[in-house]
Amino acid sequence: MTKEYNYVYQYLEKEGICIDKNEFEIQIQSHPQYPYLLAITDTLSFFNIQNGVIRAEFSEIELLPHNFAVLLKEEGKESQFYFIKKNKRNYTYYRDNTTVEVSEKQLKSLWCNTVFLIEKPESTNKENLCKPCLFVSLLFLIEICYALLYGSTSTLYSFQSLFFLVLILLTGSHGSV
Missing domain, CATH: 3.90.70.10 (Cysteine proteinases)
Incomplete structure (x- = not known):
């Protein structure tokens, strides 16, 4: 350079x-x-x-x-x-x-x-990253509540799969920005 x-x-x-x-x-x-x-x-x-x-x-x-x-x-x-x-x-x-x-x-x-x-842009990537993090946190909270209410360990395993899928989708969408 x-x-x-x-x-x-x-x-x-x-x-x-x-x-x-x-x-x-x-x-x-x-x-x-x-x-x-x-x-x-x-x-x-x-x-x-x-x-x-x-x-x-x-x-x-x-x-x-x-x-x-x-x-x-x-x-x-x-x-x-x-x-x-x-x-x-x-x-x-x-x-x-x-x-x-x-x-x-x-x-x-x-x-x-x-x-x-x-001119500095009004919105930054940090603001955009907060929305997916909030979504993932909400999913995590819902899954834990469901597992505690019904006592199912298989629910936790399905949540882990969903969690990693969401993470992959989120990192894939922000990698191209």
Whole structure:
């Protein structure tokens, strides 16, 4: 995996969004606008991740979310995107696997007015996983009550089969998400 997309991966991770990095790179490299920013935004849209690029003056930085990516121009280097995290008084970005903490004044001197934003989805997989767990727990409770009322051990064996069948079905449906 190329490090040119590290800012995207860091941003997605901080937002709690998981993607297959290999598939992402295959999709982006096959995009007609590769290696431009449009290829990145279109590829994220392909993965149903809402995103966008805006022009923002540094004076508008307070309007941005705590996590964002921005085009920065470091001295002696070409402009490139970095994942930025707002702290209380400073900003953090990652360069070559090192954390760089800068003041607002320092960040302003690097700022190139192009901001890349990713919108965190409203529902997460954790919420979706709770519903099947509740269903399995309810089945388990019903089966135990039935076994206690009628004293049948064969009921427990049939429940074990049903329990494992439900688990297989649930893991199969979430494995493709």
